[in-house]
Amino acid sequence: MPRHTRLLSVLLLVAVPALPALAADRITGQPFATRSEVHAPHAMAATSHPLATQIALDTMKAGGSAVDAAIAANAALGLMEPTGNGVGGDLFAIVWDPKTKRLYGYDGSGRSPQSLTLAEFQRRGLSDIPSHGPLPVTVPGAVDGWFALHGRFGKRAMAENLAPTIRYAREGHPVHEVIAYYWDRSVPRLGKWPGFTEQFTIDGRAPHNGETWRNPNLANTLQAIADGGRDAFYKGDIARTIGDYFAANDGFLAYEDLAAHTGNWVEPVSTSYRGVELWELPPSGQGIAALQILNLLEPYDLKSYGFGSPEHVHLFVEAKKLAFADRARWYADPAFHPAPVERLISKDYARERGALISMDTALREVQPGTPKQLDEGDTIYLTTADADGMMVSLIQSNYRGMGSGMAPPGLGFILQDRGEQFVLREDHPNGYAPGKRPFHTIIPAFATKDGEPWLSFGVMGGAMQPQGHVQILINMLDFGMNLQEAGDAPRIQHDGSTEPTGQNTAMTDGGEVDLETGFPYETVRALMQKGHSVRFSHGPYGGYQAIMKNPYGGWTGASESRKDGQAAGY
Template identity: 35%
Template sequence: MDTDLSFSSRRSPVVCLHGCVASSQTLASAVGLDVLKRGGNAADAAVAVAAALAVTEPCSTGLGGDAFCLFFNSSTGEIKGINGSGRSPKGLTLEYLKGRMYSANDPPPVFDALNVTVPGAPACWCDTIEMFGSHKLALQEVLNGAVELAEVGFPVAEVTAHHWKQWVGKLRDAGRELDGALLIDNEPPKHGQLFRNPALAQTLKELGQHGKAAFYQGRVAQAITDIIIQHGGVMTLDDLRSHDSDVVTPISTKYKGVCLWECPPNSQGLAALLLLNILENFPLKASGHNSADYIHIFVEAVRLALTDAHSFVCDPDHVAIPLESLLKKDFSSQRAQLINMNRYSSNRGANFSLDHNSRNCVAGGKRPYHTIIPALLTNCATKSEKLQLLASLGVMGGMMQPQGHVQVLCNMLEFGMNPQQALDSPRVYVEYDLKEKQWSVNLEEGIQQEVAETLRKCGHKVNWPVTGHKRSQFGRGQIITVGDWWNSSVNHNDYPSKVLWAGSDPRSDGCAMGF
């Protein structure tokens, strides 16, 4: 067993009044809190944290990645979204890939340059500040904390150091090498070692000074296309220059008197909503938290939800998606079915299908099935009522994300856990094994052995217990709530509390901070 990382400590939820930040890195949380204290709002702080994470967690995120945003306007009670995911190069067509001898059964390797889509995160940061920011702080001021971390340096945290080493190894095994700017003496930094990234600091400075043009045109854009073409990709300067974010209308579903809001496709937020719609047909609380019955129901529901998600989630600019009918679908009499899911990675183009019959089939200038899903929780207001924000939450981690959203939400709504308890609780991860062509159920340490044995008797392929650093497959979540509405003694139709409650996932290096 992987026992080199224990989870023996406990945390209380953070409670505060004026502002709160939760992230997977303590230094990034501190950067976001500083922005709030200097008069910035939630949008300003979110971008500041994202930029700081790009510095301190380059194995997880960065300017070369994508971003989605959900923003709740407390004055109007409106929720708006930004789709900041990038599109494939215009030259990346199915015909081109077939000409390179790739197919649905033999797609490009995960780390191939052909899988690199246009980075959407920098544009999303700029648009988030412009659309939703306080305008008390300029973009340059919002990014200053990240710039300082990159210039002065930061001590690398424990979990980050592990994954940094892991991804360097995977890249080298695939015949790829990281630029020396992300290594120390050609090796990944160790836990506690000071790491500086002056090149990233310079790019962040230019982004702050000149906005989107600093990234999608000029020096940075030329460097991106040069390295991609050098490694066999097809991205051009025009692909970068023509990129922009999309303003989107969030989608939602009701569950136990609250509404969960997600970004629409090409985000997989639909999967989380479908999963909740299925689970609402079952008495989860009566089954008992993480019991064999509870997990069996959850696993079958995940299989149904992901089957529909992988059938329908794609770029809506290319294919019509029947969102309304899917969200109103009656799952009460259906049984689970199998699906052959596509591989996925940080190279988002690997999420495309090369099956011409798939809605998610690769095409030039198209956004792939995307795993990133931020979430907001509100009351279920009528058309004449104003929405009230209850929580901002997320659980990162590929296909674990919709499963993580629903598990932590059920921990609170069904079992009365506070935000920290909801994140601490052992999780389940359901995945499709491409090699064995069957579903597998991964159970985190803390779930009882007899539960695993019962699930095996039910016909599930069970991996138990998952321990140590292997727990990263269960994602890393953050939750901030307004009031303690999960408490059964509170009237769920009335949310007078202004106290903010927050939790941060123990599977990461981060924390929640407030003032």
């Protein structure tokens, strides 16, 4: 049993609202925290790997901005946690700039190959896009995202930001426990794809916990990017190698697709909840689902019901069902199908949709709303904050674990399989088309109070992400938890909503409610009486990192107890 699974079973094996046994051993008596919040006066970083956190801090100590630190940490995670991300994937970010006192959003997602058509999938007799191999691969947007963010907010040279990872790639680093667990699960699935076994195994197996891992091919790729900039990746030998590799392996991603890639600066959107503004990026991602859920929950006095109560869980699940029905209908690449975002995240729309919620009965089927326009996938999330007040919320992913399994020779990275999320229907907003961005699950979050930065955070993990964003906020704002407790408290995940992706089966049975260990049996029984199907599941509850503005000065950080990560500052 991996460490993260043991933690779920041991740390949270308790009935709420009684204090957990382990919390009673802590001098503070905090009900859920596995460890204390981290405080620091100058800068803070929170990532899913301790070495990446240290690289981020070293970058800021050397004069780099929070954006430099985020890029340096993201590069490190691509080496150290290839089970979740890498330069073969996409990137999204929200940046608080203290000079202009505003938020900036970046959509660093890539598009489908121009030469791959819907007719080709139909010719192959496919009803869904395969999860691995050449067909689900889209243009990787992460490197473009690094350079776009750096061009606006960076202070150090990109070569300096990438240097620590290049060194670790050549000299080696010890693999951490949770990463080793997921790596071992990926090898049997991906070993058949060309280039994977040669570049991502040790004699055909995954590296063990604590074993040294080296990736000299990735070191060479990153050095080429450090020397030649973004065009070394999208228009140079790297792009040619990728194009030749797919041409030789029944693929469609071509040099021309990489050369044409551009990311986009986008305006974050928000809603208010209990005096806080939660900011998310608009579609093609799923961030606004978190805003919709909060709007639906706002009329209810969750505090009076209490954390872990039947009312708390029931209302959360019902609000999620309503938001995800709209997610399945409206969220897609806005260049092809613009969503009515302003209406979807409005309070008036939430009041209309909220009328469908019953306190006594679980919804079994949910149709999307009809708003009119107003005139196993895995991921990494990281956040950084510097001495000048800049904060970065960044998420990056290869999608399913280690991605498509397609690893071009000599490059040291795997291409993402994000294209699996398309629907093979021409009449669907997320229907496949050449040059189109698929629906995206990865979403960074940011919260402000009275127009000032308050919290940079994320909870990675597929459809869990908007659910996790909401739970962190209600844990803090309704249930009075601190930053670390809010992430350690047992989580809820509802599964089975109608999806905007290839497996587009409509919910007709109310779906499944996954409850992490820690919810009382009385709650489980009450939920079943309301018609919920409740189950227990290890592992699908996401990975949390957060940095909060300390009201006394400096920063407060928290990190996910279910991962290998660390929050640290100086």
